[in-house]
Amino acid sequence: MDDELDFIIDSAKEAMDSAILHLEKQLLNIRAGKATPAMLGSVRVDYYGSQTPLNQVANVNTPDARTLTIQPFEKNMITAIEKGIMQANLGFNPMNNGDSVIINVPPLTEERRRELAKQAKAEAEDAKIGVRNDRKNANQEIKKLDISEDLQKSAEADIQKLTDTYIEKIEKIFAIKEKEIMTV
Structure with a gap:
């Protein structure tokens, strides 16, 4: 049984990692003043x-x-x-x-910087939604297993901790990008 739980948790972690990678890739397309x-x-x-x-x-x-x-x-x-x-x-x-x-590459106006920051925030929100969907999928898989209620609650708590960690990572990535965009 533990193998199945570990597999579900590892799969959720992998899916959440891919949400972070996707976010980073999307944020690369949002320019922050200097040419790249x-x-x-x-x-x-x-x-x-x-x-x-x-x-x-x-x-x-x-x-x-x-x-x-x-x-x-x-x-x-x-x-x-x-x-x-x-x-x-x-x-x-x-x-x-x-x-x-x-x-x-023209210098960014204040208005354009705000638009780009909004765009970056939207990408971060999409990543958070992806992470939360991964949590939901993992919890559904855990419920399908034939395990004790205590084990189920424990596994769901682990998934929640993982989710919180990834949401925090997303917020840090966004904060860095926002600072980069808003710096003149």
Whole structure:
């Protein structure tokens, strides 16, 4: 019986870990003032008829905190890259110099910072919901087991402690991101 309980708890922990990883990945897409290649992670480019991630057709670099340069592997891809960036609707205005695409990342306004902080908060809330759903699923699995009530209550308490730990981790991750966004 203990093996089944351990398996349920480990499965819940694994699911909660994936919620944290997903949150961290989503927060990377929310820019916080300085330019990073991850800002263009959602950009897709028409590469000979198929939609391809930007990082597979070009090198993305950050020469300074306010500039992104995109060096295509093939020169004829410059216009497709510009079009892909515009279609991604990231609020960037790409320019090309014939060899590469340059994006000047505008400084964030106070209003935009607040919007980004709200967006980050929404992502954190989604992660918390995911963790709570994982708790609910684990508790349902525990109830299905043919075990004593005391053992069941103990296992549910363990799941709750695990949930509280992960909710706390999510709040810390959000607090760090919010501070990063709001810092001018």
